[in-house]
């Protein structure tokens with residue numbers, strides 16, 4: 159060593175410290191980098207982000223290779239300092255001690271603290287750059303790292319600390335996501351927060367939960383006289399009307415009011431003409447999750463579907479709007495007769511339609527009626543009674559007293575709910 163000029167030795171020392179700093183920076187950069195941002199960059203084709211994610215998928219090996227090189231460089235720096243000290247001051251005890259102190263100080267300042275602060279500060283930007291050399295190093299030193307990890311694994315097992323699964327780590331469960339959103343506080347405006355939270359619920363909600371129930375469907379019956387039908391069309395609130403022949407289960411098609419309009423401008427409407435302008439109904443199984451249904455609507459270029467059970471019996475009707483409402487809340491332009499103005503009266507009771515959706519009632523009136531069984535007030539009462547309901551009957555379901563006010567065709571037409579006592 160003595161034949162190497164001192165200037166070269168000092169330059170080598172500086173270089174080692176720089177490298178040591180780079181490795182320290184790599185460590186914090188990779189650990190702090192935002193995985194979700196990396197994921198979104200990677201999905202738009204960013205190569206560095208892809209490599210970084212790949213590295214983060216094997217955290218232990220990644221840390222292994224960084225720390226291996228960092229320590230190697232640090233040890234070399236320490237040795238070099240001893241060599242330089244000896245060359246300058248001879249093998250004096252105090253000189254060697256001072257040299258150790260000096261190298262520790264230099265490593266701390268130049269190669270640990272400063273680079274780590276920088277690494278943490280610009281983690282996202284640096285991670286995608288670091289990913290390239292680190293990927294190379296990891297490959298190059300695969301064996302060495304494997305060897306080191308062998309000992310780490312033994313030690314961890316001895317300490318009863320099972321290493322974390324390699325990919326279990328960066329996957330977030332829905333529950334975690336939900337709590338992240340909840341805890342995000344003012345980072346996410348509360349309106350957006352409720353939309354995000356609604357999104358998580360979409361997984362467990364089916365079209366049956368959000369549909370307009372069969373009893374509330376506005377449809378055209380072809381067995382009515384054409385005068386009745388015209389009257390109905392003239393006052394129709396909805397744009398797409400299911401068309402039946404005789405009974406509700408016999409849907410022959412969907413009438414789009416716009417198509418009817420262009421037709422009636424040219425000639426008189428009669429039953430045959432009506433049949434000719436119908437479009438094919440789009441059927442949806444009742445247990446389809448709303449989230450999938452939204453995609454199906456999109457793929458099939460449909461806006462409305464008829465919800466049927468496994469026997470093909472009509473249960474209700476669902477539109478894109480019903481699903482979107484579930485995510486972002488009620489639109490202001492819903493049917494005026496619909497339960498929009500639903501609220502407790504001064505007497506702490508409220509009249510509701512038997513076909514009213516239970517989830518909607520719960521939401522609007524702050525109730526806790528069971529929603530995992532029947533979907534409508536009528537359904538709930540009939541299931542509870544196991545009998546044909548009669549007007550005047552009072553029952554209590556959960557904590558909600560309910561009075562059957564009016565019945566029709568063996569179904570509850572109107573019911574009065576009373577506010578539960580708290």
Ligand SMILES: Nc1ncnc2c1ncn2[C@@H]1O[C@H](COP(=O)(O)OP(=O)(O)OP(=O)(O)O)[C@@H](O)[C@H]1O
Nearest residue numbers: 370374375376396397398399400475476477479480
């Ligand atoms: N024929 C119908 N009978 C009963 N309810 C319907 C009917 N068509 C749509 N709905 C309900 O009306 C609400 C609004 O849906 P949507 O906006 O898709 O219908 P629309 O207002 O008739 O049509 P558009 O907005 O395209 O003119 C939804 O809750 C939906 O379930």
Ligand SMILES: [Mg+2]
Nearest residue numbers: 397479491492
């Ligand atoms: Mg509408």
